[in-house]
Amino acid sequence: MAGLGSKSHTVYFGDNFDDVTNAVGNPSRANTIYDPGPLEFNKTYYWRVDEFDIFNTHKGDVWSFTTAGPGGGVKGNYYRGTDLRDLVLTRTDPQINFSWGGGSPDPLINVDLFSARWTGEVEAAFTETYTFYTMSDDGVRLWVDGQQLIDDWNDHGDIENRGKIDLVAGNTYSLVLEYYENVGGATAQLRWSSPSTPKALIPQAALTLPVKSGSPHPPNGAVDVKQTPILKWSVGEDAVSHQVYFGTDQDAIRNADTGSTEYKGTKALGSESYDPGELEWNTTYYWRVDEVNDVNPDSPWVGNVWSFTTANFLVVDDFEDYDAGENQIWYAWHDGLGYGTPGTPDYFAGNGTGAAVGDETTPSYTEETIVHGGNQSMPLSYNNNILKYSESELTLTYPRDWTEKDVNTLTIWFRGNLAGFVEEPAGTYTMTASGTDIWDTADEFRYAFKQLSGAGTITAQVLSVENTNGWAKAGVMIRETLEPGSKHAFMDITPGYGASSQVRNTTDGTSFQMSQTGITAPYWVKLERNAAGYFTGYYSADGVTWLQVQDTTPVLISMSQNVYIGLAVTSHSAGVTCKAEFSNVKITGSVSPPMWTHQAIGATMPSNDPEPMYVALNGSAVVYHDNPDAAQIDTWTKWNIDLQAFADQGVNLTNVNTIAIGLGDKKNPQTGGSGTMYFDDIQLRFDR
Ligand SMILES: [Ca+2]
Ligand SMILES: [Ca+2]
Ligand SMILES: [Ca+2]
Structure with a gap:
């Protein structure tokens, strides 16, 4: 601020106190801003401003400040791929302030499909609650002092996330920011605020490389x-x-x-x-x-x-200790796949069941998104298609005494997935699907189908379509192949845009559609392929009076004689599951076989077949869950088992050797289905 009555100012600036104190003769200036240009790291500078009021020069005090050290900034590890594994580049970034747009962090890294982890320490200037803000495109996770403040590991455009933590002035805290870019634009920025800190990018001076644990x-x-x-x-x-x-x-x-x-x-x-x-x-x-x-x-x-x-309470396993190093989950929880190399130590051939635990695509080899407690859970895939059961078994080191402090109940938290396609009651079909869409040049959806030779029709009443997006779709489809870019005709009901008649008439080609708005489920749909290869879509309020979507005419799509015919659902939102129900499904023409087949096209989608779920102690004492469809419960559910049920089967509860979790009939294996379950927080409690 200019001194009272001053007219002009003279600035003296340098790194020597005496020189700045004694300097004279610099040109005076009218404004009150001085830019010294780039300064050295970790250096103390001095400055003095003299005020001139026509009559006299008033010599100012000498002030000083010190620039941030050369360690300022954070360590940036950059990886090829979105999973923080294939390290390409390590460098020091002065701040986390990147708007790469359609570009990339470095010529070594592609513009899409990369990830980064920044590590460092952040110093708090005030003893206050701080808010940390990420602005990112796409996914981001932030930890400060080992506490996770932000968890948005999803594809998205520029989105701000925030989290709060109490910090103490002068203390430094570990900072870890993980980030990935899928496709399109790319942004990664880290800001903070506190009652005394205006919201701003975290400055270089507050950041240091991670020298502490x-x-x-x-x-x-x-x-x-x-x-x-x-x-x-x-x-x-x-x-x-x-x-x-x-x-x-x-x-x-x-x-x-x-x-x-x-x-x-x-x-x-x-x-x-x-x-x-x-x-x-x-x-x-x-x-x-x-x-x-x-x-x-x-x-x-x-x-x-x-x-x-x-x-x-006693923790049997919370799955928090497993990692991709020496504590891999399948070393502890033995499954059908086993691990290691035959002939070398630490080899396990697998237990002969249809179980597979773990997830090789995550940094910890455990499930990190669908968790009940902490940050990790155990995914267990089961496949009982060839006269099998599926089981994963842990040999206990601690706790083995299941009577400590009078515990009497085994608690297991589990979560399954809805069925992809189920007929219940007879004639009513419930389908679930995720998928970006059935549109453009490739589709992502679930398809329940039979085979049709030549001409034919399919009719269905769409009872409901969950509104995962206005353009979610449920309807009837005739399709040449099960490839994502197959030619097809599709007549569907959407939650927000009415009935839609659409086609892709060249393989991997563009899709076309016309819609009739003002229609919502329940509504009827019909699709016809005539002997000349023309396709016509219809909709109907009652299954009697059939209408074509305005301005549509029968479309010639040249397909093979043998095609697929059936029901199709997409959520129009990747990773989100849409449920749709159908009834009055009728197919005419030369159709085989009588049974439906269903599969996800163009994307993987969770779907569980019902299989009985059990816990076994010491390999032979088995307790089943009451609900035979437990595998299709898609929310975290607590399962309590009275330990007496195991004691009654001869288990010595003071020294339990193994615990196994399985799906299927352990004692009399049957041909069954497949799916993926999640387990977490296996505990022993006193519960009465
Ligand atoms: Ca990009
Ligand atoms: Ca992006
Ligand atoms: Ca856990």
Whole structure:
């Protein structure tokens, strides 16, 4: 601000206090802005402003400031593909402020299908609640101090997400931002605000490379943690070893040094884990990991104090400890696929059942999106098509005593998927489907079909179509092949745009449609292929009076003699499931076989066939879920089993050897169906 009555100003600027104090003779200026140009890192600069009021020059005080250190910024790891695996490039980014648009972060990286993980530390200037904001296209996840604040790992255009955390002035906190770009535009920006911090990009001066230990596991503040956790953390940039502190007294952990009883020893680089043994129930533990490198004068880098609280019940498995390293989920939960290489140690050929656990496409090999507690659950695919049951079995290390503290109930949380296609009651068909659309040059939908030779018709009453999008579609289709770009004719009912008659008349070609608005389910649809190869779509309010969509005429589509004919549903929203119901389905012409076949076209879609679900202890004591269709419950559901049910089958509850989860008839395997289940939070509780 200009001094009272001043007319012009003279600025003196430099990195030497005496020079700036004694300088004279610079040109005066009228404005009150001075741009010193680019400055050096981590350097103190001095400046002085003199005011001239026609009569006199009033010499100003000398002020100073210090620029951010060269460590300012975060470490950016850039990966090919969207799953943070195929590392291409590592660099220091001064801020996270990228608007790549249709471009890419680096010539080494394509404009689409890449991912990035930024790690660093962020220093708080105030003891306040901070809000962190991501602006991203596409998916993003943010952790601060090991706490996940943002989880939006989905395709989308520019979207702002936010999360809050309490920070303490002068402390630094680990920062991890994960990001992926699928296709189209690409943006990644990180902002913050607090009551004393206007919302802005997090400045370089507040960011440093990750020199401290970070990403604590269990996450800082976690509750219901199992009594035998393995503590893990991420490595500081310059560390060659780690010093671990662990105990129940927060202050003692904060103040501990290598002479304290809380000091648990040193871990070498590459061994970022600590096993504290069996812990008490319902107790809060504190821990700290200092990063060490004796040749670096800044060492040790003292870690933050983290905490977690153990559960007030026994945790058999919460699936939080599995990773893509030494603790892969299928090493613990044996399935039909097995692991390893024949002839080398740690090989398991598989248990001969139709079960497959885990997910090789996620960073932890566990399910990370559909979870009940924490961040991970166990996906279990079952396939009982060839006289099989499907089972995954865990050999227990702890807990084996299932009578500790009088626990009497085994609790398992599970989630299945709806059926893709089911006839119930007879003549009523319920279908579920995801998929982007049946449109353009390729389709994503579920198709229930038979084969038609030559001319024929299909009629159906569309009872309902869930409104997952105004352009979700349920109707009748005749299709040349089961490929996504197949020629077809389709007559459907939408939730928002009426009845639609559409065709693709060349393979992998464009789609065309005409619609009749003002129509919603329940409504009838019919599709006809005549002997000359012309297709006509009709709709009807009552199944008696049939109308063609305005301005449509029969369309010639040259298809093979043998085609597919059936029911088609798309949600018009990838990853979202649409349910539709049909009745009065009738097909005329030369059709075979009598049974329906259904499959997802152009995309994978979850769909579970009903199979009985069971838990087995010690391989032979089996308890089934009451609901034979439990696999088709698509919300997280708690399953309580009285432990007496196992004791009655001869299990010694003081020393349980194995627990298995399965689908199918374990004792008398039948030809059955397939699907995917999710399991989480297997616990032993006292419950009366
Ligand atoms: Ca792109
Ligand atoms: Ca994009
Ligand atoms: Ca979990």
